[in-house]
Amino acid sequence: MRNLWIFISRYNAFFLFIIFFTIGIYLTVKNNSYQRSVTLNSTNEIVGTAYERLNVFKRYLNLGMVNDSLAAENAKLKSQLLGLTTVDTAKDVRVVDTVTNQDYTYLAAKVVKNSITLRNNIMTINKGTVDGIQSGMAVIAPQKGVVGFIRDVSAHLATIQSLLHKDTRISVTLKKNNALGSLVWGDGNFDIKKAFIKEVPNHIKMYVGDTVVTSGFASFPAGILVGKITKPNVATNDNFLSGELNLFTDFSTLQYVYVVKNKKAEEQKALESLAKPNE
Amino acid sequence: MNSRIIIVNVIRWFLLLFVQIFLLKNMGFYDLSTPFIYVLFLLLLPFGIPNILLYVLAFATGLTLDAFYDTMGVHATACVVLAFVRILFISISLNRDAIDDPEPSLSYMGFQWFSLYAFLCVIAHHLVLFFLETFRLTEIGYTLMRCGLSCIFTLLIILLVEFIFYRRTPR
Numbered sequence: 001m002r003n004l005w006i007f008i009s010r011y012n013a014f015f016l017f018i019i020f021f022t023i024g025i026y027l028t029v030k031n032n033s034y035q036r037s038v039t040l041n042s043t044n045e046i047v048g049t050a051y052e053r054l055n056v057f058k059r060y061l062n063l064g065m066v067n068d069s070l071a072a073e074n075a076k077l078k079s080q081l082l083g084l085t086t087v088d089t090a091k092d093v094r095v096v097d098t099v100t101n102q103d104y105t106y107l108a109a110k111v112v113k114n115s116i117t118l119r120n121n122i123m124t125i126n127k128g129t130v131d132g133i134q135s136g137m138a139v140i141a142p143q144k145g146v147v148g149f150i151r152d153v154s155a156h157l158a159t160i161q162s163l164l165h166k167d168t169r170i171s172v173t174l175k176k177n178n179a180l181g182s183l184v185w186g187d188g189n190f191d192i193k194k195a196f197i198k199e200v201p202n203h204i205k206m207y208v209g210d211t212v213v214t215s216g217f218a219s220f221p222a223g224i225l226v227g228k229i230t231k232p233n234v235a236t237n238d239n240f241l242s243g244e245l246n247l248f249t250d251f252s253t254l255q256y257v258y259v260v261k262n263k264k265a266e267e268q269k270a271l272e273s274l275a276k277p278n279e
Numbered sequence: 280m281n282s283r284i285i286i287v288n289v290i291r292w293f294l295l296l297f298v299q300i301f302l303l304k305n306m307g308f309y310d311l312s313t314p315f316i317y318v319l320f321l322l323l324l325p326f327g328i329p330n331i332l333l334y335v336l337a338f339a340t341g342l343t344l345d346a347f348y349d350t351m352g353v354h355a356t357a358c359v360v361l362a363f364v365r366i367l368f369i370s371i372s373l374n375r376d377a378i379d380d381p382e383p384s385l386s387y388m389g390f391q392w393f394s395l396y397a398f399l400c401v402i403a404h405h406l407v408l409f410f411l412e413t414f415r416l417t418e419i420g421y422t423l424m425r426c427g428l429s430c431i432f433t434l435l436i437i438l439l440v441e442f443i444f445y446r447r448t449p450r
Contacts, residue, residue, distance in 0.1 A: 012330050012331070013330045013363065013366040013367070013370075014363075016330055016331055016334045017334070017359060017360075017362070017363040020334050020337075020338050020355075020359040020362075021356060021359050021360065021363075023338070023352075023355075024338070024341070024352050024353075024355045024356030024357075024359055025352065025356055025411075026352070027345075027351050027352030027355060027356075028350075028351065028352030028353050028356060028411055029352075030351075030352075031351030031352060
């Protein structure tokens with residue numbers, strides 16, 4: 001023991017260096033979102049694979065519940081089938097939206113890592129660039145409800161910035177009168193079943209039980225069910241109304257999600273970038 | 280004597296950080312070369328300083344800079360590395376018992392020793408600083424170029440300051 005102390009005090013410069021250097025690196029990675037996202041990115045492949053392995057076992061435990069939900073969804077889809085033209089391929093289900101003539105395809109993906117306990121939650125799914133997934137695509141839940149946006153994509157995996165994230169805003173409308181608002185989560189509420197609709201114009205009347213759907217102006221197709229209003233007409237100190245709503249998506253049991261590919265996304269983005277803001 | 284050293288160092292700390300934060304922070308050539316003159320404070324701390332105090336001062340100085348640069352921990356880590364290089368270089372290049380100069384400045388140590396000392400410390404500091412800031416190896420060429428050019432700039436200013444405050448003392 002005494003020899004150890006002598007050793008440490010002789011090379012105290014080195015040991016102190018190690019201590020302070022570790023603190024410095026820890027601070028850097030902890031407080032700097034850029035470094036944090038990079039460190040997560042570089043390890044994501046490994047982490048994702050590990051979770052995928054783990055998930056193989058975990059899947060069996062939830063098999064019954066997943067089966068039930070898939071069966072329910074199948075039944076629903078079958079009932080809708082008559083009204084839609086579908087081309088069934090192995091992977092993509094092509095839905096021709098005859099009303100607005102937009103062309104969305106839905107790609108089912110399995111959630112390999114879910115996260116609901118953090119302020120900013122990121123999920124991982126088992127489809128990547130090989131399956132045509134790009135950053136920014138919308139992700140919806142199997143039965144009803146929105147999930148989030150694709151954030152980073154690797155060859156076989158992708159991360160989703162879920163709705164439960166401070167940067168996620170989804171353009172939504174009230175179903176009955178198409179009043180526009182944006183869906184956010186957080187702001188003192190960390191219940192994963194609740195979110196807020198914000199920036200609704202002041203003259204709109206919201207009532208308990210009003211359905212909120214996606215507007216279709218961004219990556220999400222129009223009319224995806226989001227939730228039901230539980231606390232309407234919360235006045236904020238700006239010129240807009242807010243409301244609290246119960247989400248249809250159950251983030252805690254999410255196992256499969258659908259990634260929405262919009263065939264005209266790039267065309268729309270290119271066209272809209274022509275119009276310069278503040279012109 | 281002792282209190283004089285402390286006062287001089289405190290004034291130096293405030294002066295260098297003031298210049299760094301309010302003047303040099305806004306300077307830079309094409310985002311490639313940015314001087315970090317505040318490391319001069321760490322370079323000029325007296326020889327007799329205990330290692331732990333040197334590390335604490337380096338870390339605190341770095342954290343202060345971080346607060347103004349919004350880069351939590353980056354400068355602190357770089358300063359700690361600088362302190363380590365400083366201790367190593369002084370213990371290798373000088374005989375510990377024979378040190379009777381108060382501080383490792385240009386006036387006491389001569390141009391050759393001081394420039395090598397400043398060069399090694401500054402390059403270690405800048406390497407850590409820029410690599411932590413970029414945090415990826417794919418832009419290594421750009422990072423190294425920024426690091427090298429900034430080193431030259433910082434060293435130039437450090438030598439300039441040292442020559443301005445040069446005191447002709449008997450060696």
